[in-house]
Amino acid sequence: MEPTTGKPSLLRNILARALLFGLLVIVFRFAYVVTITGESCNLGDFCFFPLPQNLNFVIPGAWAGVSAVVGNDALPRSNPRRDLYTSKEWIKAVHFYSSVFQDLISEGYLSPHSKSLCVETPLGQEVFALKEIGVEDSIGIFKKAAKPLVIKGEGHQIPFNDNTFDFIFSGGARLDISARPSDFASEISRTLKPEGFAVVHIKANDTYSFNSFLDLFNSCKLVKMLEIDGFDSSMPYIREIVLKKEIEILDHGDRKIPDGASNNKCSVPGHKRELVQKAEPLIEEEPLKPWITLKKNIKNVKYLPSMVDISFKNRYVYVDVGARSYGSSIGSWFRKQYPKQNRTFHVYAIEADKAFHEQYEAKKKAVTLLPYAAWVRNETLSFEINHDPGQEEMNELTDKGRGMGRIQPVKSSQGELNAEVDEIQGFDFAEWLKNTVIDRDFVVMKMDVEGTEFDLIPRLFETGAICLIDEIFLECHYNRWQRCCPGQRSTKYEKNYAQCLELFTSLRESGILVHQWW
Structure with missing residues (x-):
């Protein structure tokens, strides 16, 4: 008998080991599917053999009596998201x-x-x-x-x-x-x-x-x-x-406040009134140094977007009434500090002083300029730019020393003020607001109009336009203590601090979120 070479035995050993290795791989992949994904080998991506196209893809764990199958073509192999589906x-x-x-x-x-x-x-x-x-x-x-x-x-x-x-x-x-x-x-x-x-x-x-x-x-x-x-x-x-x-469209959410004095009244809804209770307290006592106190107070302001989510608004609008230069408040405060929740605001700048109009030409895409005076009617007005060094604003002049502009110039006890007076066009601000925004918009307003706020705010209430505003930053002008002359009050404004406080209080009692501005 001739001795055996051992080659057939070696070949059988190699084949056996290869089959054993393949079996281990299959077991491992099956264990992976069951332990990691909690599924069976019906999920074709984890199996070696593709599922037939006519086989249904089964979601395990479906409730009793519920059909839980969709044709396997719902998960095409060419779809790059197939792994996500499984x-x-x-x-x-x-x-x-x-x-x-x-x-x-x-x-x-x-x-x-x-x-x-x-x-x-x-x-x-x-x-x-x-x-x-x-x-x-x-x-x-x-x-x-x-x-x-x-x-x-x-x-x-x-x-x-x-x-x-x-x-x-x-x-x-x-x-x-x-x-x-x-x-x-x-x-x-x-x-x-x-x-x-x-x-x-x-x-x-x-x-x-x-x-x-x-x-x-x-x-x-x-x-x-x-x-x-x-x-x-x-x-x-x-x-x-x-x-x-509804079969018929409901009349809410996209309407503008209607014209006509008889139906202009509005009521601020309860969910807005609740926010007033969360606002920072008003400054009850007249500050001796208002130019310091009121500027510090802006740090205490509880902005509306810091209290609620404003995501579900139609659009977002900022109206700066008495804007002066772009950097006066739009660029220096609203753009940088107001919490906008990553929303894009359309900005309206209302400024009657023609000295500031040119700079807005370069910002047409960012700001819409209204080169008029916000007023209670559409009419021609006298507009005064004050240059009197005796006034309290002498050290507060901004924008290259340009004085503050206001409607209806007054005279001091020494005679006519050293002022530049122009004729300008005034427009009915409340009616403009009603024609520009709707109650589904988010509207923020800053108002600094040198005393005209005592005319404009009542007009907003009278027309119902006040309900279109979500948040107001209001500077109230009164006969302040002057910085230049201790113990003396400005004669520029007739109102006193108590009247300003009453204006702020009435706004908040009506459900309007208003903040004291400087």
Whole structure:
């Protein structure tokens, strides 16, 4: 007998070890899927063999009696997001939204026959969840398509006709972060059928922002609101808002204050009145050195955007009445210090003094200049630029020594002041405001008009335009103690500090958030 070479035995050993190694790899990958993702090997990306195209993709953990399958073509292999679709986070989101939609079905806001749209859904978890519970006629939109669950489209420009859907959903607090919340809400209202339901998840945690949100949907009424737990740490809890589209458009949220004295009265809503209680206290006692006290007080101001979320406003407007130069308050204070919550404000500068007009030409895109005097009527006025060195402002002159301008010049005891007087055009500021902004806008106003505030503020109340303003920074002019001459008061203004305090108090008692300005 010839001796054996041992080669067949060696080959068998190599093949056996290769098969054992392959088996270990398969076991390892299976263990990974089960322990890391909590799923079975039906998730094709974790298996060696692709799933047949006609095999259904199963979400484990579906509730009893609920169909939890969608064709495997819902997860095409060419889709670069396939790994996300099979991730633990994606499946957790599907479970969360399935629970949400089941509750909505039980309450009658959604049905298996509802034609449904999910707005701004990057990965389509909401759409998948709708299909999981049997709402098959569902689609999502996002700026980047993820077919077949999500097609290309954005919340502020939904690519469907009017009155298309029975049910529209916006989750993930998408409306909170929208740069165009008004267009977002308008598009939802437009594409929703009359008597259809819109459900929105938002993070509004104060009554001001909640009411601002409701004002965006002028064709819908609130039918339900509740707080629910979110599904991740970024949203530990959210508000679920259910809205129903009315057959007739409701008259709220987008109207301007109507003309006519008989219906110009307005009432500041309770959610705005609450904010006045949180404002810094007024300075009750007249300061001996007002130029110091009032400037220090601005550090104590509790700005409205520091107290509430202003995300749900139509647009954002700053009106500087008596603006003087751009750097006087717009550039030096509002642009740098006012908390704008990353919102872009349209700025209106109202300044009658022609010496400042030229510099605004270079800032046309940032500021709209109104080269007139804010007044109570449309009429021609006399406008005085004071140069009298005896006045208290002699050491406060800014903008290269230019004096302060005001309507209706007065005379001192020594005769006519050393002043430059021009004829200018005055305009009805209250009526202009009513024609420029609406009550869904966020409006901030600074007013420094050299005593004319005692004419303009009553006019704002008379016309109802006061309700269009969210926050006011008001300088009240009175016969102050003069810096130049201790023990002497300025004769420039007739009002006293008590009258100014009364003006501020009346504004706050009316629910207007006003701050003392310098």
